[in-house]
Structure formats: C-alpha cells, structure tokens
Amino acid sequence: MRIGLIGTGRIGAFHAVTLAALPAVTALVVHDADEASARATAERTGARHAGDLDGLLGAGLDGVVIAAPTTAHAELVLAAHRAGLPAFCEKPVAGTLAETDAVLAATADSPVPLQIGFQRRFDAGYRAVREAVAAGRLGWTHTLRACTSDPAPPHPGYLPGSGGIFRDCSVHDFDAIRWVTGREVTEVYATGANRGEDFFAGAGDVDTGACLLTLDDGTLATCTATRYNGAGYDVRLEVCGSRGTMVAGLTDEVPLVPAEGATWPAGPAHRHFMDRFRAAYRAELTAFTQLVAGERDNPCSGQDARAAQAVADAAARSRAEGRPIRLDSPGPAAA
Numbered sequence: 042m043r044i045g046l047i048g049t050g051r052i053g054a055f056h057a058v059t060l061a062a063l064p065a066v067t068a069l070v071v072h073d074a075d076e077a078s079a080r081a082t083a084e085r086t087g088a089r090h091a092g093d094l095d096g097l098l099g100a101g102l103d104g105v106v107i108a109a110p111t112t113a114h115a116e117l118v119l120a121a122h123r124a125g126l127p128a129f130c131e132k133p134v135a136g137t138l139a140e141t142d143a144v145l146a147a148t149a150d151s152p153v154p155l156q157i158g159f160q161r162r163f164d165a166g167y168r169a170v171r172e173a174v175a176a177g178r179l180g181w182t183h184t185l186r187a188c189t190s191d192p193a194p195p196h197p198g199y200l201p202g203s204g205g206i207f208r209d210c211s212v213h214d215f216d217a218i219r220w221v222t223g224r225e226v227t228e229v230y231a232t233g234a235n236r237g238e239d240f241f242a243g244a245g246d247v248d249t250g251a252c253l254l255t256l257d258d259g260t261l262a263t264c265t266a267t268r269y270n271g272a273g274y275d276v277r278l279e280v281c282g283s284r285g286t287m288v289a290g291l292t293d294e295v296p297l298v299p300a301e302g303a304t305w306p307a308g309p310a311h312r313h314f315m316d317r318f319r320a321a322y323r324a325e326l327t328a329f330t331q332l333v334a335g336e337r338d339n340p341c342s343g344q345d346a347r348a349a350q351a352v353a354d355a356a357a358r359s360r361a362e363g364r365p366i367r368l369d370s371p372g373p374a375a376a
Contacts, residue, residue, distance in 0.1 A: 042067060042103040042333060045126075047094070047117055049073040049082040052131060053108035055315055059323050060106065061086040065330040072097040073109075098124045104333040105129070106326070111136050111202060115144050118155060122148050129329040131158040132212065134346050136204065138354055145343045154339050156329050157346035159216045161276075163324035166289030170280050171221045179282030182222060185262035186279040187214035190270035192296075192312055194237060200244035207231065207250055207356035210266040215356075216341075216349035217278055218254065218262050225348075226262075228255040230365040231356040237269050252356050272296035273310030274317050290317075 044066050046057055053073070060066050069088035073079035076092065083090040091097035098105070098120060105121045107114060107130040115135035121128040134141040134157060148155060161167045173179055189210045195203070203209040219226065233247030241248045248269060254262040273296030278289045294317070296310035311317040331337040355366040 042330060043101055044069055044330070044333075045091070045097045045100060045102045045105040046071045046082075046088070047073070047097065047105060047107050048109035048113075049075070049078045050108070050110075052315075054078075054082050054085075055322070056106055056108050056326065057082045057086045057088060059326050061088060063323075063327060063330060065327070065334070070097055070100045070102065094120065098126065102126055104329065106329070107131065111204070115140050118144055119147060122151060122153055122155070125153055127154045127156075127329075127333045129156045129158060129326070132216075132346055133157075133204075133208070133350050134343050138347070138350060141343070141347050141350060145347060148343070154332055155343050156332055156339055157341045157343060158325060159213060159220075159341050159346070159349070160318050160321040160325045161213055161217045161278075162220055162321075162341055163328065164289065164318060164321040166292075167217055167221065167278060170278060170287050170289045173287050174221055174280060174282070175223070178284065179280060179287060180284030182258075182260045182280055182282045184279075184281040185218055185222070185260065186277075186281075187218060187262065187264045188275060188277050189214055189264075189266045190275040190296075191268050191314075192270050192272070192274050194241070194248060194268040197238075197240040197244070200240065200246055203246070204353070205246045205357050206233065206248070206266050206268070207252070207360070208350070208353040211250060211252060211264050211356060212349050212353040213276075214264040214266075214278070215254075215352040216345065218256075218264070219348060219352075220345075221278065221280065222256060222260065224256040224258050224260060226254050226352045226355075226368055227257050228365050228367050229253070229352060229355040229359050231359040232363075233360050241268075247360070250356070250360070252359075254352070270296065272298070273312055274314055275311075276314075276317055 072091040104127040231252040233250040237248040249267040252264040293307040
C-alpha cells in the first residue's frame with residue numbers, strides 16, 4: 042500500500058524509517074513545511090517527496106500518517122478525511138477539547154477511520170498487564186502507580202506549544218490507565234512544582250507533576266511525571282490487585298538503583314522514548330496498515346484520545362485551582 046507521511050521532525054523522521062521497513066508499505070510519500078527536512082527524510086528512506094499538501098494527498102495514497110506539530114493536527118485530520126483517506130495522527134487530535142470535539146463531530150458519520158497514536162497500547166508489558174487484569178489474575182484492582190520520567194528537559198521553545206506536562210507527558214499514562222483497566226476516570230487531583238530551569242514557570246508550566254485519579258469502581262491511581270530524571274528514561278505502570286501485582290516497564294533497561302546493592306537491573310538504561318518504545322511504535326504503525334487494509338478494528342479511536350485529553354485538562358485545571366476536578370464519563374475504551 043501507498044502511505045503518506047506529513048511531518049518529518051523528530052517523531053516524523055522516526056516514523057518514516059519504520060514505515061519504509063514495513064512489508065505492507067510498498068511506497069512512502071513525505072511532506073513537511075520544512076522542505077529541506079522532508080527531502081532529507083525522503084532521501085534517507087527511499088521515499089518520494091511531495092512539495093505541498095495537495096501534492097501528497099493527490100499521490101494515490103491508501104492512508105496518511107500525521108506527525109506534524111499539534112497546532113496542525115485538526116486541519117490535517119480534516120484534510121485527510123475530505124480526501125477519503127484513513128489517517129493515523131499522533132496525539133492529540135487537536136490542541137483543545139473544543140477543537141477535538143469539532144473534528145470528531147465532522148468525522149463521526151464517516152466510514153474512513155482515524156487512529157490516534159498512543160503507543161503504550163502496543164508495548165508488550167502494557168499489553169500483558171491489561172490481559173492479566175481482564176482475566177482476573179490480579180483479583181480486583183485497588184491501586185495503580187504510573188510514572189513518565191524524561192532524562193532531561195526539552196528546549197524552552199517546545200513548551201509554549203506542548204500544552205503543559207499533564208497534556209504532553211501524563212496524558213499517555215491517563216490513556217494507559219483507562220485502557221489497561223477498562224474503567225473511566227471520575228476525579229482528578231493534581232499538583233506540580235518547579236525546581237529546575239526558570240523557563241518552565243515562564244511558560245506557565247511545571248517540571249514535575251503528580252496526579253491522584255479516582256476510577257469509576259473506586260480504584261485509585263497515582264501518576265507522576267518529571268523532566269529531570271537524569272538516570273535515564275523511565276516509564277512504568279504498576280497494577281496492584283487483591284491477588285497480586287504486575288508491572289510494565291520493569292526491565293533491565295529501567296533506570297533504577299537498588300538500595301540493597303543487588304546487581305539488577307543490568308542496564309544500560311533507556312535514554313530516550315524512541316529507544317524504550319521502538320517495538321511498540323512499529324507494532325502501532327503495523328496496526329494502522331492493517332486498519333487501512335480492513336483487517337482489524339481501530340485500536341485507538343478519536344474518542345479514546347478525547348477521553349485522555351479530558352483527564353489531562355482536568356489535571357491542569359486542578360493544579361491551577363488547587364482542588365479536585367470531577368469528570369463526566371467520556372465513553373468506553375477501545376479494544
């Protein structure tokens with residue numbers, strides 16, 4: 042099949058390499074507002090370069106992968122929809138819930154699928170935990186503990202468009218918690234702190250955040266996120282039940298040091314999210330090609346992305362207002 046890729050920045054260039062290596066993808070066409078970046082990616086992957094969006098959408102494609110900046114997501118999703126092309130879009134659907142709702146309303150009655158990129162749904166550890174919960178092997182859940190810890194802060198110019206730490210980082214945990222448990226988040230209580238660079242506070246953001254989530258069955262979940270985990274990139278989810286506990290991400294590459302002097306973990310630690318989730322990204326894009334071919338259901342719909350975005354918005358509001366925020370039920374999680 043012929044796949045188009047819009048956006049050849051950090052994640053887009055990474056996706057280009059992955060797409061070019063997938064057996065189902067027979068041709069790849071790339072476009073970016075930065076033409077030099079797009080041409081370099083095309084040359085590196087053997088893809089064709091499209092000089093403008095119309096040229097890409099008119100290139101006889103079977104599907105489109107959107108990896109452009111968040112501010113362009115809504116417009117590009119709608120453009121793909123008008124062209125009748127299945128689309129994969131990195132989270133979020135749009136920068137705000139109102140924009141997201143407008144996009145989802147415009148595409149609601151269409152048979153053309155929209156898959157949103159939450160790659161943890163395709164990580165082997167997260168999938169194993171979800172299966173254990175669904176099978177009842179952990180008993181009834183009472184506590185979840187999630188963490189997303191970056192080894193170093195992003196460039197200051199990234200922050201104004203990021204949406205803040207809860208929308209940029211913790212939103213992956215919010216989606217994973219909802220997907221793993223099959224439950225909805227009903228209340229969020231969040232706080233944050235700045236102990237690093239001043240540019241976080243200058244952007245109205247924090248470099249470290251923490252949330253307490255209450256799920257609709259009474260399960261409690263804690264989510265922590267930081268931009269200053271110098272030991273490495275650390276992403277884990279611990280699910281505690283009445284019969285047992287299971288952890289995703291507790292591998293030899295986890296950046297932890299046992300206080301008791303044990304030789305585990307063997308290391309070296311993950312340094313970047315593209316290392317930690319390389320296999321998951323490949324599985325995610327493979328799933329998109331299967332969705333395009335009509336061989337599977339949508340593994341992460343726009344409504345799923347909206348649900349995680351609503352929790353992230355509630356967390357940002359909770360931190361700003363210093364109080365718990367209640368949520369309305371956002372709908373069922375995708376399979």
